Amino acid sequence: MKQDTGMRAAISATEKLSLTLRFLATGESFQSLNFGTKISRPTISGIIPEVCGAIYKRLKALYLKFPSNTAEWVSIANEFAIRWQFPNCLGALDGKYITFRPSREDGAFYHNRSIYSR
Incomplete structure (x- = not known):
């Protein structure tokens, strides 16, 4: 202070x-x-x-804490696969609206899933 x-x-x-x-x-x-x-x-x-x-x-x-070796990374991926049925995932982010502009050819693959309209 x-x-x-x-x-x-x-x-x-x-x-x-x-x-x-x-x-x-x-x-x-x-x-x-x-x-x-x-x-x-x-x-x-x-x-x-x-x-x-x-x-x-x-x-x-x-x-x-970030994993320091391959075994820790594999453990995280396995935990995601077991808990969320989401294989090969090493982390997740939720609750934050991130604005970005997809390329023209990829635009249809991206959707705004936010509950707020901006």
Whole structure:
């Protein structure tokens, strides 16, 4: 947490974490977050990467361990095959809308499965 000055009080670590979690959970725009928190958009654009970086630095060793040998990779693939009936898979990502533009010849193979229309 930064220090208070004569000009303004510092934004607390609790407020920064709350703001970041709200952004990650809802995908709200910085403008919307500005209205709800009274924190300026430029400040928000600095806080969110800062807090995400701190979370990543603290939790990466616990939750983002990458396999170090072939046997670990095979074990992950086998677990996916058994649990989800999805063979040869080494990981999954869900819950985040990723915008991309497929090539013209492949366009029909890609579908937006998001529950939100954008």
